[in-house]
Amino acid sequence: MTPPSPVLHVVQDRPVLVWRCGNPWLAISSAPRGGGIGLRNWVLNATVPTNYDHPDPTAHAGELAAELDLRGEGIGLLTAVDVRHEITASDGGVQASVTTGANAPVWAAAPAEERAWAPGTINAVCWSPIRLTEAALVNAVATVAEAKAQALAESGVPGTGTVTDATAVLCPAGGPAELYGGPRSRVGSALARAVHAAVTAGLRLENPRHIPENP
Numbered sequence: 001m002t003p004p005s006p007v008l009h010v011v012q013d014r015p016v017l018v019w020r021c022g023n024p025w026l027a028i029s030s031a032p033r034g035g036g037i038g039l040r041n042w043v044l045n046a047t048v049p050t051n052y053d054h055p056d057p058t059a060h061a062g063e064l065a066a067e068l069d070l071r072g073e074g075i076g077l078l079t080a081v082d083v084r085h086e087i088t089a090s091d092g093g094v095q096a097s098v099t100t101g102a103n104a105p106v107w108a109a110a111p112a113e114e115r116a117w118a119p120g121t122i123n124a125v126c127w128s129p130i131r132l133t134e135a136a137l138v139n140a141v142a143t144v145a146e147a148k149a150q151a152l153a154e155s156g157v158p159g160t161g162t163v164t165d166a167t168a169v170l171c172p173a174g175g176p177a178e179l180y181g182g183p184r185s186r187v188g189s190a191l192a193r194a195v196h197a198a199v200t201a202g203l204r205l206e207n208p209r210h211i212p213e214n215p
Contacts, residue, residue: 001172003095003127008084011046011067017083017097018068019043019125021170028137029168033061033076037134039173042074043125045099050080050119075168079121085205089197092190093129096144098122100202102152105159120162122148122202124195128171128187132178140169140181140191147183147192151199 003025006017024039034040046064054060061076081101088097104120124144132140144167149160169181169191181188 001129003129003170006086006097009068011064014047015083016044016046016064016068017086018070020070024072024173025170026131026137026173027075027168027170028134028141029075029166030141031061031075031077031166031168032057033065034074037137038073040074040170041072042070043077043168043170044068044070044074045077045079045083045086045097045123045125047083048078048080052078052080052119077123077125077166077168079123080119081121081123085202087198087201089194089201091194091197092186094187094190094194095127096191096194096198097125098195098198098202100199100205102157102159102162102203104162105152105157106161106163107158108160117163119164121164121166122161122199123165124148124167124198126167126169126191126195128169128191130171130178130187131173131175132169132171132181132187136178136181136185136187137169137171138181139185140188141167143181143183143188143192144169144195147195148199151196151203155200155203157203
């Protein structure tokens with residue numbers, strides 16, 4: 001099953017990448033909108049200002065979806081990164097589309113007193129051509145995190161991610177299901193390589209990755 005291609009739109013004067021699914025895909029996500037596990041009809045990754053302070057990001061993502069006439073259940077991700085700098089990498093039929101904002105990296109196991117917050121988001125929208133069980137989807141999210149952390153470490157970034165990273169992994173809703181999504185499984189190994197390649201490429205972009213704050 002081939003994933004949809006992203007289409008760039010401008011909504012509320014901001015770039016938004018949109019994937020419209022011809023048929024629902026089974027998904028797992030940590031996104032503000034459409035998080036959890038379930039069938040999803042669309043995905044959007046929208047640029048917001050670096051000083052973003054909307055009181056309800058879930059509702060805001062829903063507003064963007066409504067303006068784009070996206071119907072049914074979907075996934076809405078938000079980032080201060082200009083989504084026009086999205087990088088897609090493929091491996092073994094798996095695709096990973098990543099927007100990489102690592103200006104404020106953090107270590108996952110930092111001391112409790114280190115509670116400083118700064119915007120910086122790595123969003124990953126990943127597509128498997130093979131159905132995964134729900135357990136394998138959970139495993140796949142962990143694989144994305146491991147591959148992202150590896151790419152950051154190899155690029156000299158002092159952290160394992162940022163405080164607002166979000167992930168979505170989607171697969172066909174039907175067909176025989178893979179039981180595993182770890183980095184040595186059939187799908188998970190390809191997923192890890194695709195995410196690693198996309199994050200690494202995103203870190204090397206010379207163009208500014210953030211757009212100005214609202215006046």
